[in-house]
Amino acid sequence: MNLQPATLLVASLCGYGIGAVAGLLFMRRERLANALSFGVASLSALSGLLAALLFLSSGAGTPAPQFELLPSLIPSIKFTVRLDGLGAFFLLIVSMLGFALSIYSLGYAKGYFGRKNVGALGAFFNALLLATTLMFVADNIWLFLITWELMALTAYCLVSFEHEQPETRDAGVLYFIMSHIDAGCILLGFLLLYQASGDYSFASLHDIGAQMSPGKRDAAFLLFLLGFGIKAGIVPFHIWLPVAHPVAPSNVSALMSGVIIKTGIYGLTRVCFDFLGTPPLWWGVTVLTVGTISAVLGVLYALMEHDLKRLLAYHSIENIGIILMGLGAALIFLHTGHPLLATLGLIAGMYHTINHASFKGLLFLGAGAVLHATHTRNMEEMGGLVKRMPQTAFFFLVGAVAISALPPLNGFVSEWLTYQALLQGFGTTESLIRLIFPLSGAMLALTGALAAACFVKAFGITFLAQPRSEHARHAHEVAPSMRFGMAVLTVACVLLGLFPTAFIRLLDPLTQQLTGQQLSAQVSLADGLVLASLTEKAGTVSTLGIVLMFVCLLPIPFGLWLVFAQNSKTRRGLTWACGQPGLTPQMEYTATGFSKPIRMIFKALFRPRRDVQREYDFSPHFAKKLRFESHVEEVFVRRIYRPLRILILLVSRRIRALQAGSIHAYLLYIFVTLLLLLLFAL
Amino acid sequence: MNLELPAILAQTALLLLLAPLLSGLIKNWKAKLQNRRGSRIWQPYFDLLKFLRKDMVISEHASWVFSVTPYVLFLTALSAGLMVPMVTAQAPMSLFGGALALVGLLALGRFFLALAGLDPASAFGGMGSSREMTISAIAEPAMMLAIFTVAITAGSTNLSQIVLASQGPGWKFLDPSHAMAFAAMFIVLLAETGRIPVDNPATHLELTMIHEAMLLEYSGRYLALIEWGVSIKQLVLMALLANIFFPVGLAADTTTAAFGLGLLFLVMKLIVLAGAVVWVETTNAKLRLFRVPDLLSAAFILATLALVSTFLFR
Numbered sequence: 001m002n003l004q005p006a007t008l009l010v011a012s013l014c015g016y017g018i019g020a021v022a023g024l025l026f027m028r029r030e031r032l033a034n035a036l037s038f039g040v041a042s043l044s045a046l047s048g049l050l051a052a053l054l055f056l057s058s059g060a061g062t063p064a065p066q067f068e069l070l071p072s073l074i075p076s077i078k079f080t081v082r083l084d085g086l087g088a089f090f091l092l093i094v095s096m097l098g099f100a101l102s103i104y105s106l107g108y109a110k111g112y113f114g115r116k117n118v119g120a121l122g123a124f125f126n127a128l129l130l131a132t133t134l135m136f137v138a139d140n141i142w143l144f145l146i147t148w149e150l151m152a153l154t155a156y157c158l159v160s161f162e163h164e165q166p167e168t169r170d171a172g173v174l175y176f177i178m179s180h181i182d183a184g185c186i187l188l189g190f191l192l193l194y195q196a197s198g199d200y201s202f203a204s205l206h207d208i209g210a211q212m213s214p215g216k217r218d219a220a221f222l223l224f225l226l227g228f229g230i231k232a233g234i235v236p237f238h239i240w241l242p243v244a245h246p247v248a249p250s251n252v253s254a255l256m257s258g259v260i261i262k263t264g265i266y267g268l269t270r271v272c273f274d275f276l277g278t279p280p281l282w283w284g285v286t287v288l289t290v291g292t293i294s295a296v297l298g299v300l301y302a303l304m305e306h307d308l309k310r311l312l313a314y315h316s317i318e319n320i321g322i323i324l325m326g327l328g329a330a331l332i333f334l335h336t337g338h339p340l341l342a343t344l345g346l347i348a349g350m351y352h353t354i355n356h357a358s359f360k361g362l363l364f365l366g367a368g369a370v371l372h373a374t375h376t377r378n379m380e381e382m383g384g385l386v387k388r389m390p391q392t393a394f395f396f397l398v399g400a401v402a403i404s405a406l407p408p409l410n411g412f413v414s415e416w417l418t419y420q421a422l423l424q425g426f427g428t429t430e431s432l433i434r435l436i437f438p439l440s441g442a443m444l445a446l447t448g449a450l451a452a453a454c455f456v457k458a459f460g461i462t463f464l465a466q467p468r469s470e471h472a473r474h475a476h477e478v479a480p481s482m483r484f485g486m487a488v489l490t491v492a493c494v495l496l497g498l499f500p501t502a503f504i505r506l507l508d509p510l511t512q513q514l515t516g517q518q519l520s521a522q523v524s525l526a527d528g529l530v531l532a533s534l535t536e537k538a539g540t541v542s543t544l545g546i547v548l549m550f551v552c553l554l555p556i557p558f559g560l561w562l563v564f565a566q567n568s569k570t571r572r573g574l575t576w577a578c579g580q581p582g583l584t585p586q587m588e589y590t591a592t593g594f595s596k597p598i599r600m601i602f603k604a605l606f607r608p609r610r611d612v613q614r615e616y617d618f619s620p621h622f623a624k625k626l627r628f629e630s631h632v633e634e635v636f637v638r639r640i641y642r643p644l645r646i647l648i649l650l651v652s653r654r655i656r657a658l659q660a661g662s663i664h665a666y667l668l669y670i671f672v673t674l675l676l677l678l679l680f681a682l
Numbered sequence: 683m684n685l686e687l688p689a690i691l692a693q694t695a696l697l698l699l700l701a702p703l704l705s706g707l708i709k710n711w712k713a714k715l716q717n718r719r720g721s722r723i724w725q726p727y728f729d730l731l732k733f734l735r736k737d738m739v740i741s742e743h744a745s746w747v748f749s750v751t752p753y754v755l756f757l758t759a760l761s762a763g764l765m766v767p768m769v770t771a772q773a774p775m776s777l778f779g780g781a782l783a784l785v786g787l788l789a790l791g792r793f794f795l796a797l798a799g800l801d802p803a804s805a806f807g808g809m810g811s812s813r814e815m816t817i818s819a820i821a822e823p824a825m826m827l828a829i830f831t832v833a834i835t836a837g838s839t840n841l842s843q844i845v846l847a848s849q850g851p852g853w854k855f856l857d858p859s860h861a862m863a864f865a866a867m868f869i870v871l872l873a874e875t876g877r878i879p880v881d882n883p884a885t886h887l888e889l890t891m892i893h894e895a896m897l898l899e900y901s902g903r904y905l906a907l908i909e910w911g912v913s914i915k916q917l918v919l920m921a922l923l924a925n926i927f928f929p930v931g932l933a934a935d936t937t938t939a940a941f942g943l944g945l946l947f948l949v950m951k952l953i954v955l956a957g958a959v960v961w962v963e964t965t966n967a968k969l970r971l972f973r974v975p976d977l978l979s980a981a982f983i984l985a986t987l988a989l990v991s992t993f994l995f996r
Contacts, residue, residue, distance in 0.1 A: 386745040397747075406790040407783060416782050419839070426834050438830045438989050442982070445785075445826035446819065452793050453815035460800035460811065466743055530777055539839035545778035546787070549761045553694070557756055557907055564734035565903045573739040575802045576898055578888075583743075589800065589808020597816040601975045 005058075005083055006065035008051035009137065012095070013069075015044025016130035023123030030118040037122025038105045041129060045098035048133060052092035053506075055083055060512035066139065076200055082139035085509030086274070089350060090136040090266045092506075093357045096492060097258040098129050104365050104485025105251045107478065111372055112249075121161060121249065128154040128252075132259055136266060141190050141200045148186065148263075152179035155260055158252040159244050168247040175244040178230055178237070185227030186267065192220040193275060202274075209277030217276060221283055224271045225290075232264025234324065235294040236636045238317045242301070245316070246309035246377065250368020253309060257316045258361040265323055265353055272331060273346070273514040284331030285436060291324025292440045299450040303457070303598050304606060304632045306379045306591040308367045311458055312360065315403060318447060319356040322418060323349045325440055329421045334515070336428045340534060341421060343517040347507055348417035355410040355496055359402040362489035366396035369482055370462060373475035379458070379591040384467035388475045393463045395486040400455035402493045405448040408543035410496035413531070415448060416541055420533035450598070457594045466585040498544045501528035592630060599632070606632045689774040690764065696945075697763040701913040702726035704920070704952060711960045726913065730906050738902030741802035751798035752900070752907035758791035759914040766922050767845045769944035771932040780840040781829045784922070785822070788874070788915060792818055795908075799896030806888040810895025813971060817873055817880060817892065820978045825870040827985035828863040831992055832926055835859070841926070848929045862988035864927045868958070869981035871923060873974070875916045878963040880974050890968070917952075924951035 023037035055062065064084035072078050083091070105125065109118045131154055135147035156179070160172030196212045197204045209217050226237070233241040241261070245253045268287075272279060298317030305311040326349030333342035369392045370385060371377055386393040402409035422444070425437040467473040477483070496503055501524035508518045525532045530542040577583045599608050608630060615625040658669075706723040713720025740748065762784045764775035779787075796815050799807035833839045836847035873880045876893040885891055888898065893912075900908055925932065931947025933940035969977060 384743075386747065393745075401790070401793065404789075404793060405786070406793055407779070407786040412786050416786075419782055423830060423833055423839065427837070435990065438827060438834065439986070441830055442823040442827040442985075446823040449789065449815075449819035449822035452789055453796075453819050456793060456796040456800070456811060456815050460797050460808075464745060464747060464797065464801045465803035465808075526777070533839075537838055537840070537843055539780050539782070539833075539843075540777050541780070541783050542778040545775075546761060546783065549764065549775065549778065550757045553757050553760050554753070556694075556698070556760070557753055560734060560906075561903055564731065568735060568737045568902060570738040570740060570902070572742045575741040575743055575804045576806070577804065583803055585803070587805050588803050589805055589812065594808060594812045597812060597971065598819070600972055601816070601820065 003050070003054065004065070005051040005055040005088070006067060008047045008054065009065075009081070009083055009091070010069075012044045012048035012051060013130060013133060015040055015047060016126045016133065019044065019126035020123045020130065023119045023121070023126060025119075027117060027119030030113050033119035033122055034106065034109045034113075037119070037126055038102045038109065041105075041122070041126050042099055042102035044126075045095045045102055045129065048091055048095035049099060051083070052088045052095055055088045056085070056092065056506040056509055058509075060085070060508045060518055062509070069134075069143075077142045078140050078201070079143050080139040080201065081134070081137045081143075082202070083137050085511075085513040086266070086270060087137045089354075089507065089510050090262065091133060093262060093354050094129065094132050094136060094259045096354075097255065097357050097361045097489075098133075100361060100365070100485045100488040100492075101251050101254055102485075103488070104254075104368075104482050107481035107485075108249070108251050108368060108372065110479065116161070121158070124154050124157045124161075125252070125255075128158060128255065128260075132263065135263060139202045141194065141202070141205075144202075145183070145187060145190065149183055151260065151263065152176075152183060155179070155252075155256065159248045159256075161249055161252070162247065165247070171240075171243045171247045174240045178240040182227040182230035182264075185223045185230070189220045189223035189227060189271070192216055192223070202270075205275045207277045208275055214280075218280075221272070221276060221279075224268065225286070228264040228267040228271070229290070230264070231267070232261050232320045232324075233294075233317050234290050234320060235297050235317065236640060238294070238298070239634070239637060239641055241317060242305075242310050242313040245313035246307060250309070250364055250371060253313075253368070254361040254364035257313065257364055258357040261316055261320060262353055262357060265320070265327075265349070268324075269327065269346075269349075269514070272327070273334075279331045279335050281332065281335045281433065284328050284333075284335055285433065286328070287324050287331055288328030288436060288440055291321045291328050292443045293321070294318070294324065295321030295447040296443050296450075299447050299454060300598070300602060300605065301632075301634060303450060303454045303595045306461075307377045308370065308379050308382075308458065308462060309364070309377050311379075311454065312363050312367060315363075315451065315454070316356070316360060318451065319352065319360065319403070322415065322444065322447065323352045323356065325349075325444060326352060326414075326418045326421060329418075329425055329437070329440075330515075333421075333425065333428060338428050339515050339517050340519070340522075341424055341428065343511045343515045343519050344417065344424070344534060345421040346511060346515060347504060347519060348414055348421050350507060350510065351417055351496075351500075351503070352411075352414035355402070355414045355493075358489050358492040358496060359399045359409075359411060362395060362399040362486055362493060363403065365482070365486045365489065366392055366399060369478040369486070370396075370475075372478055372482070374469070374471040376469070376471055379461045381469035382462045382467070382472045383465050383469075383585060383588065384463075384472060385475055386463040388467075388472075389463075389477045391483050392478060392486065393459075395483075395490045396463065397459055398490045398493055400459045402497065404452040404455050406452065407541075408497050408546045410493050413497055413500045413541075413543060415444065416531075417533070418444060420539055424533070424538060453595075453598065457591055461589075461591040461594065465588050466583070468585045468588065498547065499528070500531045500543065504531075605635065607635070607638075608632050686774065689770065689772075693764055693768055693774050694760065696768060697760060697914050697917060698910075700952075701910065701917040702730060704917050704956060705913040707953070708956050708960055711957070712963055715960060715964045726909075730910055733901075733906035733909065734903050736902045738904060741804075741899050743803040744801045744899065747794070748798050748801040748899070749904070751794040752904040752911070754794040755791040756907045756911035756914075758787040759911040759918060762787040763914055763918040763921075765841060766918055767842050767925050767932060768921050769933055769941060769948055771842055771845050771849065771929070771934060773842050776840055776842040780838070781833060781844070782839055784841070784918075785825065785829070788918075789818070789822075791911065791915070795896055798900075802899040804899065806891070806895045806898050809889070810892055810898075813892045814896060817974055817978070820975055821870050821873045821981070824866050824978055824981035824985050825874075827982065827989060828866040828870070831859055831863040831985065831988045834989070835992055841922070845925055845929045845932060848926065849932070859988045859991040860927055862984045862991065864923070866981040866985035866988065867923055867927075869977060869984075871919050872959070872962065873978060874919055875959075877959055879966050879969050879977060882968045920952055920955050921948065924948070924955055
């Protein structure tokens with residue numbers, strides 16, 4: 001049988017639909033609903049994954065399959081689907097993550113049996129995957145906007161799934177508000193584009209920016225940056241992200257962080273590289289600056305968290321920033337007329353997008369497994385889990401190494417590409433603006449090092465040392481399906497890390513479509529073993545080579561051991577506790593303590609507040625009871641969002657006076673409105 | 683591909699054998715400057731041998747992370763060393779990674795060491811991990827910016843290419859941007875190798891330790907591997923500093939005489955650099971932990987100035 005990408009794509013979309021219906025139909029029989037909805041979702045995702053891989057590996061010359069999904073009654077609104085390079089790449093991301101998550105959910109949803117409506121969870125999960133997949137391949141403004149809205153609504157339902165908690169309801173509402181602000185901005189942006197093109201199909205929008213006046217083009221760019229930026233969670237529009245991601249069920253958190261915020265990146269890439277034409281300089285500079293700020297602030301706030309899932313949510317902001325650094329650099333190079341470098345920046349951004357989906361998905365699944373086992377998200381109550389959940393710990397460690405951009409895993413490769421794009425950008429222009437490249441690079445280094453510190457904390461406090469609570473002491477390894485889901489993403493992290501040149505070949509159709517260049521041959525040296533940054537001279541790296549070096553050097557320590565240490569013995573002993581017997585978990589370092597130096601160094605930003613209450617008899621140094629409280633509140637919440645909320649409430653209270661409940665007043669309003677409209681019409 | 687086996691073997695041997703000597707030399711000179719006689723300069727070799735032969739005690743709370751860390755630390759330091767030009771301008775493994783991979787590999791070793799500090803459930807280890815990760819986080823931008831300065835001048839992140847470009851006619855001794863980048867890198871070197879204004883390698887008080895606090899629970903052959911790995915890392919960073927900023931005497935061809943001369947120059951440069959480190963360690967007091975960021979931001983500013991002056995003075 002000859003499988004076509006288009007067939008597989010339709011199969012995948014239908015599958016999600018069936019999964020959603022099955023979840024709703026068998027709502028009363030939760031075991032069946034669970035198996036059916038998530039089982040079908042995993043098969044559909046697999047089909048989507050195959051479709052994306054088939055299309056991307058067929059090379060840049062293959063025409064993009066295009067077809068009408070549904071017949072439409074209105075002639076200008078068509079439900080056209082087109083699988084082009086960019087769409088196929090994001091289809092790959094959503095399908096890869098969807099596959100791992102569906103299998104994981106088979107086990108994870110069992111935790112809700114008897115408590116919650118698992119059928120509804122499965123149905124919304126499938127619907128969200130369906131909407132997102134369709135959004136990535138939509139070829140029409142209307143279809144795009146409809147799926148965008150559908151995605152926002154299903155995601156809202158999933159975020160509010162555990163709506164018994166007031167915290168969850170608040171988070172859901174915040175997410176709802178933010179996603180409608182972004183939808184509004186995007187709608188306006190598309191209206192501006194439509195004004196120039198007069199057609200709703202994406203094909204007619206290609207390079208439409210050239211026909212627009214600069215003012216309108218800039219306005220469209222800003223609207224899209226705001227709209228897609230809110231979805232992606234860039235600073236300062238990120239506040240919904242650390243609130244909404246943690247309260248959702250963990251499989252949904254992984255989907256939100258892995259894919260849903262990437263829809264913002266997808267939209268921005270589509271609009272900037274496909275629609276708006278050659279950008280002015282300030283677009284790229286803006287995107288690069290916003291990315292740098294998001295990266296640094298995201299990781300700094302992540303360090304202050306001891307809620308495991310909130311910590312991961314803040315890291316999503318950081319990684320979105322890193323992706324935008326690559327894209328921003330690419331926009332600048334498009335302006336300066338360096339298509340090869342622009343392609344390098346674009347590849348860096350896209351590579352980091354799929355990397356972030358794989359390792360952040362993995363980490364959220366790991367956090368979900370920990371939550372499942374210990375019933376808490378608070379890291380201060382964890383510890384010692386590496387012995388109780390060894391496989392989960394291993395998967396989480398792989399994710400932690402990957403997200404900290406350490407070789408040889410995938411995070412390192414994409415950050416390496418970002419560094420290369422930034423460094424080579426220095427030579428592209430003579431103006432002072434080129435200083436932005438190395439300075440962004442330095443901030444990327446700061447981000448990477450802080451991320452490493454944060455994940456030493458996240459892994460070390462959660463999994464190592466002694467358990468800090470009864471829950472952690474009695475934790476147990478999670479179900480095999482959950483471990484399998486994590487294993488899939490672990491393998492993805494390793495493969496993306498070790499075989500970058502093979503992966504960049506898959507990006508050829510994408511770069512050919514957006515910048516007209518293909519780099520896979522240029523960046524590959526020594527039969528794909530070594531990744532080069534455009535030329536061999538500019539810099540090379542080989543993650544597989546580094547692993548080979550480790551393997552070849554490993555005999556040295558073992559040899560030393562054989563020669564000198566044959567007669568030495570190993571025994572287990574107590575940890576040094578200053579000679580005192582009995583080391584208790586209370587003596588361990590805490591997550592709050594671990595990040596204290598960073599909190600002190602950046603205290604101008606954090607403005608930490610602490611309350612210490614001591615009860616003592618003789619001297620405060622010999623306290624009987626000690627109560628310590630420490631808070632860090634985000635500067636944006638304090639300075640922007642809280643005043644804004646107060647203002648909105650105030651204004652709406654004033655406006656309420658209009659709605660007095662008197663029919664005479666309403667008749668007057670109608671009359672005045674009519675008069676005004678008549679005046680306007682004249 | 684130029685994977686020349688003899689060059690790889692030679693550089694591996696050089697890294698393994700020279701690193702303890704450099705540590706011994708610094709220790710000995712420090713003692714001399716403080717009017718003590720000090721231990722012999724080859725004492726580190728005897729220490730390593732003794733650690734290798736000793737029995738090990740592993741904390742009952744420790745997990746496999748604790749046991750894997752010594753290998754990771756040792757292998758990352760050694761692999762990073764193979765990417766740095768030491769005797770020849772062409773580093774044996776420069777194809778597999780340049781400056782960015784080197785920083786990444788050292789960070790990987792540090793990541794695992796910090797985890798191993800937390801693993802045995804002791805507060806001291808956690809304290810060390812926390813401080814080490816903090817200091818490295820604020821040292822990293824300065825280090826990267828200094829590396830960028832030379833990388834931008836050379837148009838490459840490959841360390842061998844950087845050295846070759848510095849050797850070329852464009853290289854001016856004490857070019858202002860190079861001088862400032864060197865100063866920034868020197869401060870970072872002090873921080874990364876746990877030297878005195880930042881950390882005190884000779885301290886015996888757990889509360890003031892940074893690096894040593896993470897090693898408290900190690901003994902026997904694991905301790906030997908870690909000590910060796912740490913001294914290799916020190917050698918790698920010093921050789922990096924010496925050869926990037928003073929690329930004199932590196933062997934260009936494959937004659938024995940050139941190799942001998944290269945080795946001689948390397949040893950001389952290392953001796954001068956070690957002397958500078960000893961001088962700084964003896965004439966300064968250890969900074970309070972929350973003063974260290976000031977020092978490192980000074981390094982960052984120096985590196986920024988270096989970068990700005992690359993195109994101001996061109």
